[in-house]
Amino acid sequence: MTPPLPQAPERTPESVAAGPALTPVGAPRHPLRLTTVVMAALALVVLFGLVGFQALIVRNQSTLDGLDAEVVEATRANQRLRFQVAELEAPERIRQVALHQLGMIEPEVVTYLRPIPAAELGPAPRVGRGESS
Amino acid sequence: MTHSGPTRSAYDPRRRILVLAAVCVVAAGGLVVQLLRLQVLDRERYVAWGEDQRLITIPLQGMRGDILDRNGEELAISLSSPMIYADPLLVLDPVAEASALAPVLGRDARELQALLASAGRFVYLERPATDALAEEVAALGLPGVFIGEEPQRFHPAGDRLARGVLGFVGHDSAAWSGLEVQYDAALAGRPGQLVSERGVGGRTIPEGERELRPAVDGADIELTIDRALQFEVERALGEHVRTAGASGGIAIISEPATGHILAMASVASTDDGAVVPTSDNRAVTWTYEPASVMKAVTFAAVLNEGLATPTTRRRVQDRLQLYEETFTDDELYGTKVMTTTDILVRSSNNGTILWADDLGDATLHDYLGRFGFGGGTGLDFPGESPGLLPDIESWSGTSFATIAIGQGIAVTPLQMLAAYNVLANEGMYVSPRLVSRIHGSDGPIAVEAPPARRVIDSDAATAVTGMLSRVVEGGTARAARVPGYAIAAKTGTARKVQESGGYLDTEGRFHHVATVAGYFPAEAPEYSMIVILDEPTSEIYASRVAAPLFGELAGWTLRHYQVSPAADILVQGDGRLPTADEVASGPREGAGG
Numbered sequence: 001m002t003p004p005l006p007q008a009p010e011r012t013p014e015s016v017a018a019g020p021a022l023t024p025v026g027a028p029r030h031p032l033r034l035t036t037v038v039m040a041a042l043a044l045v046v047l048f049g050l051v052g053f054q055a056l057i058v059r060n061q062s063t064l065d066g067l068d069a070e071v072v073e074a075t076r077a078n079q080r081l082r083f084q085v086a087e088l089e090a091p092e093r094i095r096q097v098a099l100h101q102l103g104m105i106e107p108e109v110v111t112y113l114r115p116i117p118a119a120e121l122g123p124a125p126r127v128g129r130g131e132s133s
Numbered sequence: 134m135t136h137s138g139p140t141r142s143a144y145d146p147r148r149r150i151l152v153l154a155a156v157c158v159v160a161a162g163g164l165v166v167q168l169l170r171l172q173v174l175d176r177e178r179y180v181a182w183g184e185d186q187r188l189i190t191i192p193l194q195g196m197r198g199d200i201l202d203r204n205g206e207e208l209a210i211s212l213s214s215p216m217i218y219a220d221p222l223l224v225l226d227p228v229a230e231a232s233a234l235a236p237v238l239g240r241d242a243r244e245l246q247a248l249l250a251s252a253g254r255f256v257y258l259e260r261p262a263t264d265a266l267a268e269e270v271a272a273l274g275l276p277g278v279f280i281g282e283e284p285q286r287f288h289p290a291g292d293r294l295a296r297g298v299l300g301f302v303g304h305d306s307a308a309w310s311g312l313e314v315q316y317d318a319a320l321a322g323r324p325g326q327l328v329s330e331r332g333v334g335g336r337t338i339p340e341g342e343r344e345l346r347p348a349v350d351g352a353d354i355e356l357t358i359d360r361a362l363q364f365e366v367e368r369a370l371g372e373h374v375r376t377a378g379a380s381g382g383i384a385i386i387s388e389p390a391t392g393h394i395l396a397m398a399s400v401a402s403t404d405d406g407a408v409v410p411t412s413d414n415r416a417v418t419w420t421y422e423p424a425s426v427m428k429a430v431t432f433a434a435v436l437n438e439g440l441a442t443p444t445t446r447r448r449v450q451d452r453l454q455l456y457e458e459t460f461t462d463d464e465l466y467g468t469k470v471m472t473t474t475d476i477l478v479r480s481s482n483n484g485t486i487l488w489a490d491d492l493g494d495a496t497l498h499d500y501l502g503r504f505g506f507g508g509g510t511g512l513d514f515p516g517e518s519p520g521l522l523p524d525i526e527s528w529s530g531t532s533f534a535t536i537a538i539g540q541g542i543a544v545t546p547l548q549m550l551a552a553y554n555v556l557a558n559e560g561m562y563v564s565p566r567l568v569s570r571i572h573g574s575d576g577p578i579a580v581e582a583p584p585a586r587r588v589i590d591s592d593a594a595t596a597v598t599g600m601l602s603r604v605v606e607g608g609t610a611r612a613a614r615v616p617g618y619a620i621a622a623k624t625g626t627a628r629k630v631q632e633s634g635g636y637l638d639t640e641g642r643f644h645h646v647a648t649v650a651g652y653f654p655a656e657a658p659e660y661s662m663i664v665i666l667d668e669p670t671s672e673i674y675a676s677r678v679a680a681p682l683f684g685e686l687a688g689w690t691l692r693h694y695q696v697s698p699a700a701d702i703l704v705q706g707d708g709r710l711p712t713a714d715e716v717a718s719g720p721r722e723g724a725g726g
Contacts (some may be wrong), residue, residue: 054339061339079212086207086289108356110688112616112698 147440179418188342188643194284195322197306200299200313202360203393203569209299209313211306214285215267217259217278223276224249231312232257232555234278236281237269249277253255261285286313295363297399297414298356298567300515311414314515316354318435318525319571323349352573358394360387365689366396367379370664371408373682374400377647378670383416383546384682386662386690389557391584392565395660395690396690397547417510417517420543421665424627425480425609425675426650427539429597430552432477434500435488437560443474443600449484456530460486474600478608479623482538489537497533498525504562506544506550508667539625540706546648550663553650556598557658559591602655612680613649615688616697621658622651623682624675629668644668649677649683653691654699660690 070071087093134167172178200209217238224230238245238259249258254392258278259266267280286302288294300311308317325348328343337343366384374382399415400408411417435441450468453460462481475545476484489497502508507522521543525530535541547565555562564583571578601621604610609624627634629644636643647669652661662683669678 057339061337065337076213079210082207083210083287083289085210086210090290090294091361092291092294095364095368107604110692112688 142456152441155194159580174431187332187338188328188711189330191327192329193325193346193348195324195348195687196284196350197286197302197322199353199573200320201353201355202358203356203365203395203612204359205355206360208295208356209285209288209302210565211284213282214261215264216257216283217267217270218255218257218281219249219263219278220254221249221251221256221277222254224275230278233273233275234270237266237273237545239464248315270620270679287692290360290364290692294360295358296359296410296412297416298397300476301412310412310512310515312354312356315513316568316571317451318412319352319573320352320354325349330391349574352571354568355570355572355577356394357388357391357569358397359395359693361693362690362693363396363398365693366398366686367398367410368690369396369682369685371410374408374666375406377646377666377672377678379666379678381411381415382417382667382682383665384663384686385416385546385550386660386686387550387554389554389563389658389661392551392554392563394547394565394567395571397567399646405459414514414516416546417514418545420518420545421518422540422542422627422630423544423549423648424539424625424646425482425543426549426553426623426625426648427537427544427665428477428480428485428625429538429556429601429623429650430504431471431485431492431497432600432705433504433556433589433593433597434492434497435473436596437500437589438492438496440491441488442475443596444472446470447476447484447487449476449481449487451483453483453486455486455534458531458534460534474603475625477600480604480605480609485538486534489533489642490599492537494528494533495525496527497537498522498658500588501536501542504555506542506552510545510547510551512547512567515566517547518545519554520548527559539627546663546665549650550647550661553652554661555588556601557595557652557661558585558594560587560589560594561585564586596654598655598658601651605651609674610649610651610680610683612676613651613683613687615684615691617700618653618687618691618696619655620651620653620684620687621655621681622649622653624680626673626675645673647673647679647684649679651683651687653687654696656699659694659696660687 099106160568177211189435194213195214197211199207199211202208215459221227225250227246231242231249234245235242245258248258259270261283262270262280270278271280284306286306290298298311300313300315301309301598302307302313306321308314308320310321313320323559325346326341327346328344330338330343332338341495366386370382370384379402383399385394386396396414397414399411399413399419401411402408424430432441438445441447445695447470448468450470451462451465460482462479464479471479471481473484475481476488492500506520508515508519518628520627523536523541524628528536532541550564551562554565566582568578568580571580598621601623602619604624605613605620605622610620610622611621613620626646627646627648629639629646630636630642633639638644645668647666648663650661651664652658663683664686666678
């Protein structure tokens with residue numbers, strides 16, 4: 001057996017004149033404004049990002065330029081040092097330093113130590129090798 | 134009654150609005166037209182103009198390659214050096230700026246003023262400049278005056294070392310002489326350029342246009358020259374030229390087996406008595422009659438033809454009549470029986486002529502050509518002379534006689550050394566060389582040399598070496614001896630041909646050239662040498678003026694390369710070296726000797 005349905009309120013002239021009972025609700029949230037704010041914030045972030053990226057590129061380019069200049073300068077310094085080393089090793093300079101600063105004396109005659117030709121040597125000892133003396 | 138105030142129509146705002154609108158339309162139209170002109174019609178021109186302002190082209194110099202000696206020591210290198218220049222268009226006050234520059238540059242103010250006020254946009258003020266001078270000029274801060282850089286050639290071991298061999302490089306890396314000219318294509322760098330966009334202050338615009346065409350440095354050239362030996366040869370040669378009162382001198386030392394030239398020097402006396410290396414490499418550009426040093430070549434041909442051995446005897450007279458000419462020896466001895474070795478040791482003209490007569494004109498001419506006379510050495514040095522070997526058709530009845538003793542033929546010092554190298558190389562001609570390798574960007578490249586060729590048999594060459602050793606042991610080249618080493622060499626004292634074509638100068642005097650050519654150690658030649666003193670005055674004979682220099686340089690070379698003396702008793706029977714006691718007490722049984 002089905003339960004009995006609830007009875008609708010009885011319509012009276014007073015109730016009809018007063019209209020239905022209304023329940024107040026909150027104002028509806030505007031979705032377009034939120035999107036705009038989010039987009040603006042996003043655009044700001046992107047803009048900052050781009051500016052930051054550009055600043056980074058500029059800084060890196062500046063660093064690169066500086067490094068290029070350093071390479072040129074270092075290459076030049078290397079060349080000059082190599083030249084100086086070659087100058088310091090020059091035979092003429094070494095000779096002058098040896099003669100005038102270190103007191104080198106050049107021999108007037110070069111003496112050669114050479115082996116004595118066999119014919120100029122005296123006779124071998126008469127005592128044979130291995131013989132006890 | 135008239136109305137004195139403005140009519141209503143005069144204050145009609147709609148009319149003003151219309152006028153304003155019309156002005157705006159016209160202005161906007163103007164802007165549109167201008168935009169069209171800028172962006173569409175003249176776009177290319179303005180783009181190009183903008184690029185001209187932003188794009189900077191920086192030329193990149195390819196540095197000239199180095200010239201190194203056989204041990205990698207720098208003989209010639211290029212460095213960036215400052216130079217001072219001006220852009221006259223940017224010079225504000227030529228008079229004031231010239232006055233400021235004159236004392237710094239040490240130049241006449243009017244001369245500088247003329248440069249600063251000249252037409253054009255570039256004038257050199259000092260080239261090259263020192264670093265200190267460039268800094269001093271930069272400190273003046275003169276408008277339109279700038280400091281630039283350009284490559285300059287330097288010789289770290291001194292501008293005079295191997296001057297004639299290396300040659301000279303002028304402004305803009307232009308090679309003028311020597312090896313610098315011969316190998317200019319390899320040495321010269323290839324310029325490049327960098328195109329980049331620059332903003333305010335010359336800073337590179339990031340992500341801007343950038344195009345780099347890198348400069349390529351020139352290849353390094355590695356010579357066969359030994360810097361230390363070259364220095365010693367120039368020093369000793371200069372000293373002997375000064376002592377002998379000679380007008381100049383030439384010396385070459387080489388390795389016969391490879392043809393590598395270890396030292397090549399040419400010096401000359403100046404009017405103030407100094408002796409300086411010549412800018413001209415006279416070792417290859419100068420020719421002369423070599424005189425008796427040629428006799429070794431004549432006897433090499435005689436022995437190679439099997440006409441004689443070093444001990445073959447022959448009767449020789451001190452006077453020899455050939456057609457209208459009388460040939461004599463320096464020493465008057467009447468008639469004497471001499472071996473071929475004796476003839477060479479005593480440097481007998483007549484003995485040599487007799488053997489050359491047996492050889493015959495055509496054979497002698499053929500041998501001289503095979504020894505390299507009258508032709509190129511293969512070195513291809515700029516200005517190298519082929520010498521002069523007269524055609525066989527032009528020989529007179531006495532030509533064979535004069536040429537056999539080194540007269541009537543013109544040779545370069547290098548040709549004569551190359552001929553002696555044949556004797557040292559057991560009969561093989563090896564072309565002389567100055568460059569061993571070229572170090573390019575693709576790694577080192579060996580320089581090809583002409584193939585060696587046989588001129589005479591090894592037996593004949595060895596026999597002549599023995600004869601030349603006797604010349605040093607007891608002949609005219611005794612002063613070239615080096616204790617402990619066997620030297621093979623020959624002297625030659627030639628009369629020098631004068632401008633008139635004869636041998637006497639306008640004052641009736643002879644001038645001489647003294648030569649010694651040879652190689653050492655004779656038993657296994659490692660080095661060969663020729664020394665020449667031009668017009669010595671203290672003594673004229675090569676045995677007195679040139680042989681001592683030969684001996685001095687031979688000794689230095691042997692010590693420098695640590696060549697052991699002849700060691701006939703050093704090695705014992707069991708292959709070991711003797712102890713000091715054994716040497717002192719005499720040879721052991723079975724010792725070599």
